[in-house]
Amino acid sequence: MAAEKNVGLVLLNSSLSPFGQRCSIALAEKGLPHEYVEEDLAAKSDLLLRSNPIYKQVPVLLHDGRTIIESLIILQYLDEAFPDTRPLLPTDPYERAQARFWADYVDKKVYGCGSRLYMIKGEPQVPANIEMAGILKTLEGELGEKEFFGGEHGFGFLDIALVPFSTWFESFDKFWGVGVAEVAPKLAAWAARCMERESVSKNVFSPEKVSDFIGEMRKDLGIE
Structure with missing residues (x-):
């Protein structure tokens, strides 16, 4: 409660x-x-x-x-x-370990590759684009046919770990040509479902605001 x-x-x-x-x-x-x-x-x-x-x-x-x-x-x-509140992690030790593994993957791969993309353009961007497309496909494979990454437990730990970065998806397409809807359509649909949750929509920036921020940052760095 x-x-x-x-x-x-x-x-x-x-x-x-x-x-x-x-x-x-x-x-x-x-x-x-x-x-x-x-x-x-x-x-x-x-x-x-x-x-x-x-x-x-x-x-x-x-x-x-x-x-x-x-x-x-x-x-x-x-x-x-706060064990009496809604749990984020599943109770099964194996499922907990899997959720932690994939959350770590988000930090190392989505944030890691996304941060590099911010800073590059031209020829060096090509391998980074390919890497990001592979990362998104890998996450889509883990999602599978589930509504949320938490599966039968619903929206949970891994969803929360990844969803703030889903607001970067529009920028992946705009600035680097990595169209998430084409590369990983199930992941794009997952992101849209997450944004319907009040806990998410009230606490993340809109994709448009993120795109504007990235554009200004790249201009300040002389990339654009």
């Missing part, structure tokens, strides 16, 4: 961060009230720097003053710290 009182949670975040968006989605899915603190990443607060002195980045979850960092760790912590 959704929590009905303050449970001592503070999320230090940036609305720009797909990793922070994961945490906001998870908190919404679990119905956990919390204080949200928007961080200016160009002028990081003393609280953020004290809370995460190693990486000095968002997201950071404070629970009764104790610090939890790294988005996937935060998601797992929320499951363990």
Whole structure:
């Protein structure tokens, strides 16, 4: 059941961060009230720097003053710290391990390759485009015929890990010619289903806003 009182949670975040968006989605899915603190990443607060002195980045979850960092760790912590709320991970150990594996794949592959694409154009872009198309097809294979990656458990851990990056899909096509609807149509349909969830639609940027941001960033870097 959704929590009905303050449970001592503070999320230090940036609305720009797909990793922070994961945490906001998870908190919404679990119905956990919390204080949200928007961080200016160009002028990081003393609280953020004290809370995460190693990486000095968002997201950071404070629970009764104790610090939890790294988005996937935060998601797992929320499951363990609030067992009476809607679970994100399945209960079966093997299924939990699989969900963690694929979430790690999202970070290493989708974010890793997507970040490289932002910074290149011309001939070097070709192998990166091929790599991204392969990544999307691999994720579509894992999704299969399921409505969500959580399968019979519904929208869950892996869905939350990936869905903030689905707002990049339009940019993959616009800037790099990787059309997700053509390369991985089931994955594109999954993204559309996720956006129908209030927890998602209220906590991620629209694809149009992401595209505008990427375009401005590439101009600033002299890529466009």
